[in-house]
Amino acid sequence: MVEIPDSLRSVFSATVHERDGTYVVEVPSGELNHDTVSLGETYRIAVFDSPTTAQDEHEPASADRAQSDRQRGSSGPPVEEGEIRDVTIETTGDQGDGIAKVDRGYVVIVPGGQPGDEPTVEIEQVQENVAFASVVDIDPRAL
Structure with missing residues (x-):
């Protein structure tokens, strides 16, 4: 798995x-509520190109996923360890991971x-701002 440095404070x-005349990146209020960032402080950010997908614009397609989200509420990570999910890989990270x-x-x-790629994955490790998963069913188009 990719190694996440301890200095990583937030991913959104x-x-x-x-x-x-300036450019603004809006930080979700939850990042302030969880003391991830503080007003008036300076932070280093990384920018990844991420085209919007239809899934980002709509509610989760699966009724199970929607029910699971309601049970967790909107304050914590939207996934749980052991959960099976269909995902779409948008980009690759510095370590080559999707x-x-x-x-x-x-x-x-x-x-x-x-x-x-659109694999089915199992969530193995959940952190506040990022989760790590393993592929349980490979996207047939990737073969």
Whole structure:
């Protein structure tokens, strides 16, 4: 699995907006509520190109997934260890692992995943801002 440095404080999706001649990335309020970031502080950010997918714009397709999200509420990670999910790999990270996003832009790292792959994965490790998964069923288009 990819190694996440202890200095990583937050992973979320956001849109860059132009405002009064400057560019703004809006930080979700949950990042402040969980003391991940503080007002007035300076942070280093990384930017990954991530085209919007239909799944990002709509409710989860699966009734089980929607029910699971309601049980967890919107304050914690939207996945649980042992959960099985269908994901779409959007990009690859520096270590070559696939990066997928699920509900609320939450990041799931999938070893060996390539952009466009749609594997079924099992969530193995959950952290506040990122989860790690293993492939349990390979996307047939990737063969």
